[in-house]
Amino acid sequence: MNQQKTFSLFISPSAWSSQAHSSALNFAQSALKANHSIYRVFFYSDATLCANNSTVAPQDELNIPLEWVRLAKEHKIDLVTCISAAIKRGILDETEQNRYAAETHNLSEEFSLSGLGQLVDAIIHSDRVISF
Amino acid sequence: MKKNILLILRSAPYGSSKARDAIDFILTAAAYDQDIHVVFQSDGVFLLLNNQDPSQIPAKNTSSLISAFEMYDIDNIYCERQSLTERSLSEEQLIIQPVLIEKSTEIQSLIHQADTVLTF
Amino acid sequence: MTLHLVFSSPFNSNALKECLACVAPTDGILFLEDGVYANQHSQDLTSQNELYMLHEDCIARGLEANASFQTINYDDFVALTLKYSKTVSWR
Numbered sequence: 001m002n003q004q005k006t007f008s009l010f011i012s013p014s015a016w017s018s019q020a021h022s023s024a025l026n027f028a029q030s031a032l033k034a035n036h037s038i039y040r041v042f043f044y045s046d047a048t049l050c051a052n053n054s055t056v057a058p059q060d061e062l063n064i065p066l067e068w069v070r071l072a073k074e075h076k077i078d079l080v081t082c083i084s085a086a087i088k089r090g091i092l093d094e095t096e097q098n099r100y101a102a103e104t105h106n107l108s109e110e111f112s113l114s115g116l117g118q119l120v121d122a123i124i125h126s127d128r129v130i131s132f
Numbered sequence: 133m134k135k136n137i138l139l140i141l142r143s144a145p146y147g148s149s150k151a152r153d154a155i156d157f158i159l160t161a162a163a164y165d166q167d168i169h170v171v172f173q174s175d176g177v178f179l180l181l182n183n184q185d186p187s188q189i190p191a192k193n194t195s196s197l198i199s200a201f202e203m204y205d206i207d208n209i210y211c212e213r214q215s216l217t218e219r220s221l222s223e224e225q226l227i228i229q230p231v232l233i234e235k236s237t238e239i240q241s242l243i244h245q246a247d248t249v250l251t252f
Numbered sequence: 253m254t255l256h257l258v259f260s261s262p263f264n265s266n267a268l269k270e271c272l273a274c275v276a277p278t279d280g281i282l283f284l285e286d287g288v289y290a291n292q293h294s295q296d297l298t299s300q301n302e303l304y305m306l307h308e309d310c311i312a313r314g315l316e317a318n319a320s321f322q323t324i325n326y327d328d329f330v331a332l333t334l335k336y337s338k339t340v341s342w343r
Binding site: 010012044085131 | 135149153161
C-alpha cells in the first residue's frame with residue numbers, strides 16, 4: 001500500500017457555491033503527504049472561475065484560488081482550466097485577450113488554459129482520477 | 133494509449149449545462165480515439181427524447197449532437213430501462229436505439245470494465 | 253471493486269438512489285460533504301457493502317456516524333481510493 005501512485009483531480013462546481021474545492025484541496029494535501037503525486041487538476045464548467053487572479057476573499061474565509069496557487073507552487077502541480085468553459089466566463093490569458101480584443105486578461109499565474117484533451121490525457125496518465 | 137472511459141449521463145438537457153459539458157467531453161475523448169461507453173440514467177434519459185426543439189430558449193439541440201455520436205464511432209450507448217419506465221417513456225420515443233439495460237448487474241459490469249467513470 | 257463517492261444529501265437529491273442502482277456487492281460507498289446526511293436515512297442502505305463516512309464532514313454538520321458506517325479521515329480516503337480499483341462520484 002506504500003507504493004507511490006499518480007492521481008488527477010477533476011472539478012466542475014464553483015468554488016463559491018459548493019464544498020467541492022475544499023474537499024479536493026484536502027484530498028490533494030493528504031495524497032501528497034502520503035508521497036503520491038498529482039499529475040493534473042482539471043477545472044471544468046464553473047470550477048474554472050477560480051483561475052481568476054482578481055478574486056478577493058472575506059478576511060475570515062479561505063481564499064480557494066490562492067490555496068490552489070499555493071499547492072501548485074509548492075508541489076509543481078499542473079492546474080488546467082478548460083479553455084472553452086473559462087473564456088465564456090471571462091477568464092482570459094494574454095493570448096485570448098488579444099484574440100478576442102478583450103479589455104484585460106486575468107488568468108492566475110499558476111493556471112493554464114487548454115482543451116478537454118488535457119482531461120483525456122490526465123485519464124491516460126493517472127492511476128486514479130477523482131471527480132469532485 | 134486507449135482507455136475504457138464510461139460516462140453516466142444523469143441530467144436532463146437545457147435546465148443545466150451538465151449534459152452539454154458531458155457531450156463536449158465525449159466528443160473530445162472520441163477524437164482522441166478512446167474507448168467510450170455512455171449510459172443514460174435517471175433524468176439523463178430525457179436527452180434521448182425525440183422532437184426536441186430548443187431553438188426558442190435558445191439553446192443548442194443536444195439530441196442532434198447525440199444523434200451524431202455514431203458518426204464519431206461512439207457505438208457503445210446504453211440506457212436504463214427502469215429510468216425510461218419511471219418517466220413514462222417508451223423506446224419508440226427515443227432519437228437513437230441504445231442497448232437497454234434491464235438488470236443492475238449489467239451496469240455494474242460496465243463500471244467494472246471501465247478504467248475511468250465520470251458522471252454528469 | 254469500485255468506491256462510490258456520494259456528495260449529496262439523500263433528502264434533496266437522487267444521487268444516492270442513482271448510485272445504489274449501480275453498486276455491486278463488493279463495492280464500497282463513501283459519504284462526504286452533504287452525502288453524510290445519509291446517516292439519518294440508513295434504511296435504504298444494504299449491509300452487504302462497506303460503508304464509510306468522512307469524519308471531517310460529519311463533525312462539521314454535528315453528526316455522529318451510526319454503527320453501519322466506518323468513520324474515516326482524508327488520509328484514509330486517499331488510501332481507500334487505492335484499495336478500490338476506481339471511484340465513481342455521485343453529486
